[in-house]
Amino acid sequence: MLEVERHIAIVNKLTKDKTVTVNELAAMLDVAKTTIRKDLTELEKSGVLTRIHGGAVLKDEYLVQTDYDEKKMQDFDRKVLIAQKALNLIPDNASIALNTSTITSLIAEYLPNNQYTVVTNSLDILNILAKKDNINLISSGGNFITKHRSFEGPVAVGGFANFSYNVSFIGANGIHHEQGISTKTFLEAEAKKTILRNSIASYVVAEEKKFDRIGLIKVSDFSDITGIVTDSPMENDKLKKYQEKTEIIFPNIVSAEVN
Numbered sequence: 001m002l003e004v005e006r007h008i009a010i011v012n013k014l015t016k017d018k019t020v021t022v023n024e025l026a027a028m029l030d031v032a033k034t035t036i037r038k039d040l041t042e043l044e045k046s047g048v049l050t051r052i053h054g055g056a057v058l059k060d061e062y063l064v065q066t067d068y069d070e071k072k073m074q075d076f077d078r079k080v081l082i083a084q085k086a087l088n089l090i091p092d093n094a095s096i097a098l099n100t101s102t103i104t105s106l107i108a109e110y111l112p113n114n115q116y117t118v119v120t121n122s123l124d125i126l127n128i129l130a131k132k133d134n135i136n137l138i139s140s141g142g143n144f145i146t147k148h149r150s151f152e153g154p155v156a157v158g159g160f161a162n163f164s165y166n167v168s169f170i171g172a173n174g175i176h177h178e179q180g181i182s183t184k185t186f187l188e189a190e191a192k193k194t195i196l197r198n199s200i201a202s203y204v205v206a207e208e209k210k211f212d213r214i215g216l217i218k219v220s221d222f223s224d225i226t227g228i229v230t231d232s233p234m235e236n237d238k239l240k241k242y243q244e245k246t247e248i249i250f251p252n253i254v255s256a257e258v259n
Contacts, residue, residue, distance in 0.1 A: 001029060004153045006039050008143040008187060011048055014058045015147045021055035046186050047216045075207055078231035081251040082205050083107045086169055086229050089203060089249075090116075094166040097195045098125050100150035100188075101171025103205040111135070119163050121151040121191055138163070145187060152187045160194045168199040169229075172206045174215035177241045180222055182215030189217045201226045203249075208232050211242065222246040 001009075006029055013020055013028070025036045040056045043049050049056040083106035090096060093115050098104045100122035108118070108125040113132040120126060121140040129137045142156025170192045174182040181204055183189050196202045202225050211234065227247030233239065242248055 001031070002154060003039065003042075004187070005143055006031070006035075007043055008145055008153055010039060010043060011185075011187065012144075012146050014049060014056070019052075019055060019057045023054070025055075048185060075209075075231070078207055079103050079106055082207070082229050082231050083110055085249060085251040086203065086205055087111065089167060089201065089229070091166055095119075095163060097160060097163070097165045097168035097170075097199060098122065099168070099170040099192055099195055100125070100148060101169075101205065103171055104169050107169060107205070117163075119160060119165070121156045121160070123149040123151070140191070142191075148188070150188070152191060157190045157194050160191055161198065163198065165195070165199040166201065168195045168202045169205050170195060170202070170219070172204050172210055172215070172219065174213035175204065175206060175211045175228065175242075176214045177212075177245060179214050179218065181219045181225065182213075183217050183219050184215050186217045189219050192219045196220055196224050204228045206230055208234055211238065 009029060010020065010025060013025070022033050022036045026033045029036070040049065040051055044051050044056070048059060050059050079102060082103050086107050087110055095117040098108060098118060098120040105122060105124045105128065108128040111129070111132070113134045115134055117136040117138065118129055119138045119140060121142055126137065126139055129135050140151055140156040140159030142151030142159065143153040144151055172181050173184045176182070183192065204225055206228065208230050222245035225246055227249050229249045231251065233250060239248065
């Protein structure tokens with residue numbers, strides 16, 4: 001089993017039980033205890049857990065992450081506006097990458113049942129688009145992360161790497177004018193990076209509250225994306241700061257050039 005596959009298995013176990021021991025993980029994954037200790041150290045660095053004697057506990061901020069369905073309903077009207085605006089950026093007959101996020105799942109819901117090819121690592125998006133028989137739907141494959149309802153790991157990365165995309169959409173936990181685009185865990189970052197590399201046009205879809213935040217793991221610089229679709233205008237100084245980096249797109253508002 002690859003290291004990243006062990007990490008995903010450990011995260012899933014922690015999400016369910018909140019605490020784990022080195023002994024039980026070594027038995028579950030059939031590896032040496034020294035290997036598990038190293039894995040726990042790496043996951044602690046990534047912000048997922050806290051090491052304790054003989055094991056680890058899920059980190060408080062990870063523990064209190066909102067359930068996916070509840071998260072989807074937070075700022076729901078704003079997310080709908082972002083998703084509907086994103087549809088205008090999709091060419092006819094496009095090949096599309098949709099990375100897992102609550103907003104990309106809304107893009108999938110509103111996506112017309114036309115001749116598109118969609119590659120995704122989201123269980124929700126797969127279920128939504130399975131009902132649209134004109135869409136060529138492709139799963140990235142990968143190891144399933146229960147908490148995020150997402151397939152990640154080397155198989156998922158390889159799945160995304162097999163295709164080229166006219167347009168792609170990814171979510172973000174942080175958008176910062178100096179640090180770029182970031183996410184919460186390394187488990188999500190590699191698939192996002194691969195999607196961006198393989199896309200002609202790529203957009204971050206995120207609420208305005210994600211700006212001026214920094215996630216733990218960097219995904220990309222602004223030069224790696226085409227633009228950001230967000231929900232509402234922001235203060236002029238803040239807007240100009242980000243318009244100098246990339247295109248900022250608002251629902252029903254034409255993006256203005258920096259004066």
